[in-house]
Structures are given as structure tokens and as C-alpha cells.
Amino acid sequence: MNLSVTNSPFTEGQATQINELLQTLTPEQKVWLSGYLVANQQLTSGTSDTQGSQIGAVSKDTETMLQQNEPTIQPEKRAITLLYGSETGNAQGLAEIFEERLSNIGHNVTLKAMDEFKPKNLKNVEDLFIITSTQGEGDPPDNAAELHEFIHGRKAPKLEGVRFSVLALGDQTYEFFCQTGKDFDKKLEELGAERLYERVDCDVDYEEDAEKWMANVINTIDSAPEGTQSEQVVSESIKSAKEKKYSKANPYQAEVLENINLNGRGSNKETRHIEFLLDNFGEEYEVGDCLVVLPQNDPALVELLMSTLGWDPGDQIQISEDGDTISLEEALTSYFEITKLTRPLLQNAAAYFDNEALEDKVQDSEWIQNYIEGRDFIDLLNDFPPEELEPEDLYQILRKLPPREYSISSSYQSLPDEVHITVGAVRYNTHGRDRSGVCSVQFAERIQPGDTVPIYLKRNPNF
Structure with a gap:
């Protein structure tokens, strides 16, 4: 409500000045000003009394009231912008977990895929956290390409005052391991942003490193002692998120119904059609989703x-x-x-x-x-x-044995209790020894109907 000559004892000029002042004050400043005015009124009433002892008493009361009415002003938390670049859903999944964790402890978080974020708004962010994968020969995911190009171009703004940290996902078997994350990390620093926490590069078995990055970032922005509390809470958050569905840490033991060689006798190829039973699985799959298999070495x-x-x-x-x-x-x-x-x-x-x-x-x-x-x-x-x-x-x-991902070749609408994949057996000779694909030849030679295989679904929201 604005003050005026009709709803207050102030003149028009006074009301205008007060209205302009109030619009510039924070809630904490308004509370302090209110206490100050009440205390000042009591002080004025006290000085009109001719007895000096009363003046002294009122002065002490005023001091006490000012202390009581003066709020403890906490610095406002910086707004957090959390951007992900994801091709198959891994980076997106981690970003969603991190956003939930940050929001639960009181942070103002904006979560977006990079292609949903307007690059020109980069200059307006305060704390920027990036989670991104890398594709092919060090290329950014499709939904990160525009922002990646923008920050490396002439129109990229100076980012003094921005704080950032990067979580990069990749595969160490590729030459340009985590290259997109490295690109963002380097360029943000060159544009003047302050690195809040060092970049973490994750291999295909990324969960443990991602948990530590999240915990340490939260510890840095919240100054939790030694990071133990933050790390524990984040780990529990990710663990609980995983327990809501089957995952690498909690795979579903699927029974093999069929394992058929689709190629005729004498063919130099071996392509297997494999059917799994999803009895009481409880999850639906969609077009573009993958079936992830936890393999074993020969x-x-x-x-x-x-x-x-x-x-x-x-x-x-x-x-x-x-x-x-x-x-x-x-x-x-x-x-x-x-x-x-x-x-x-x-x-x-x-x-x-x-x-x-x-x-x-x-x-x-x-x-x-x-x-x-x-x-x-x-x-x-x-x-x-x-x-x-x-x-x-x-x-x-040695690194951990990575899971293998296979495109699903069945329809949930037609077969809700089954999931099918098609696997080409990989065999070759190099450097004087016969070699074979870990999972494909496991299916070709060592998996029979009735056996169980640990699996879980992987969503592909960008399909």
C-alpha cells in the first residue's frame, strides 16, 4: 500500500519521499527501521520529562529496544543455474538429482538443458554448475552445441562475479576423454568466472565421482565443516533416487526366455535375438530407451x-x-x-x-x-x-567393468512383461590373438534360456 495525504498524516511531498524510500528497502531493513522509529518515539517522550533520571532510564530502554529490534541480517544465498548437456540421459539424471538436493537445503536453483537456456542470459547468472557428457571425437551433445559455440565466439560476455564448477562425463577409451567438460571449464575461466570447485572428469562408471563432486560443491557453497555432512546427505540422496528403480547398484535379475541365432548356417555373421522376462518388473520402457546389461568376462x-x-x-x-x-x-x-x-x-x-x-x-x-x-x-x-x-x-x-547398452527391439504396448534385444557377436584377431566382445559373445556362447542376467533400463529423453 502506498502512502498518500488521504491515508496518512503526511504531506504529499513527505508521502512521495517515503514511498520512494520503502521501495528500495529489503525486508530486513524495514524491520530495523520499524524498531528504530518505535524506540526513537519513546526517547522523544522521555526527554520532555524534566527529571534527568527518567531521561537516563529511557535512554537505556531505547538502547535495549534498538538491540532487540535490530535483526541479524544473513547474506542472501546466490541464485544457482544448473545446466546439463546430455545425449543419452546420464548427465540429465545427475543434474536432476543435484537440483533436488540443492533445493532441499534451501537454494534457489534453475535447472535447464543447455538448449533451453538463452546464451545471452549467461552474463546474468551468479553460481553456474555444468554437468555434460562428450560425444564422438570430443564433440558436445546435441543439446549443448549452441551454448558451447556461443561461449567460444566473439559475443561471449565477460563473466566477472560468476562462480562455477563443471562435472564432465566421458569414456577413457576415447582419445578426447571428457573434452566438452574441459572446454566449458577452460572457457568460463578465460571469460573471468571464478572456479568454485575443480572440474571432475568421470569415466563410464561415474556414480562415485559424481557423488563426491556434488558433496564438495555443496560443502564449498554452504561451508559445512569438512564436508562430511554434505557428502553423507548427497550420497543418501543419490542412493534413495537409485532405489526408486533398478540400476547398476540394484539390477533386476531377468530370466532369458529365448536366445536365437538369426543368421543361417554358414553365415560369417552371428546376430542373436534375445528375449527377457520382466516378471513384476514395475517399470515401463519407451521407444529409444536402452536395456543395460552387467556382463562378465570370458x-x-x-x-x-x-x-x-x-x-x-x-x-x-x-x-x-x-x-x-x-x-x-x-x-x-x-x-x-x-x-x-x-x-x-x-x-x-x-x-x-x-x-x-x-x-x-x-x-x-x-x-x-x-x-x-x-x-x-x-x-x-x-x-x-x-x-x-x-x-x-x-x-x-584397472577400471571397473562397464555395463553394456543395447537398443530395445520390442514394444512395451505389445509385450509389457518382456523386453527383447538384438546383439551381433563380435569376434576378431589382432596382435596374434583371437579376441571377442565381452557381452556379445557371452550371449552367443554362454547364456541359455532359463539363465538369469542382471539388467536395468536406461532412459533416452533426447531420442
């Missing part, structure tokens, strides 16, 4: 690797920084990826093999890129025998 390859290492299959080996242990055979079968080499794997191996030739080779980036093509961990052990390698070192070298 037992013959596992046996050859254990023989090469010279270790006992029953040896208990560490598989995480938390000290979790399982048998060597189980770890090489279901936990570690042993069929592909990556740049970080070679660099880690050089640190633990104590092999001078390997230490020299990994200094050459071009050599690494050529060597990892078509080779596996057994090749590395044979080409550069380790002088010192203990079972507890293995988890420092």
Missing part, C-alpha cells in the same frame, strides 16, 4: 590372465579405496575391465610395474594412442613384464 580369458599374473584364484584382493575385498577370480570375472587398455591405465601401470621401458614409453602420447588399439591387459603384462606388482595394486590400475 572365463578362458580370466584363467589366462591369472596364469600370466601367477596369482592364486582364491587370493582376496582389494577393489576399492574403502578396503573392500573379493577373490581374484571374481574380481577379474565381474568387477575389472581386462579386455581394453586406456591412457590412464598405461600411466597407472607404469607407476606400479617398475618397468623402465614402460615408464619411458608412456611419456609419448602418440605411442600410447597407437599401442592401446586392439590390445588388452594380458598384452601389456607380456610386453612389459612387471618387476613388482602385488594383488592389492590391481585396483589402482
